Amino acid sequence: MTTKYKSSKKKMASLGLKKNENGDYTYIDENDKNSKFVVVKRTQDREK
Incomplete structure (x- = not known):
């Protein structure tokens, strides 16, 4: 039985996850400059 999601x-x-060549999910390295994924972080001024 499969899920619909x-x-x-x-x-x-x-x-913060990406799929590797084995089909497993790994965390995206924030320091990798060649990654096509953009790290999005909330700014401190939005908290107050």
């Missing part, structure tokens, strides 16, 4: 690349990237 599918995880898209955008959803997984927003969680």
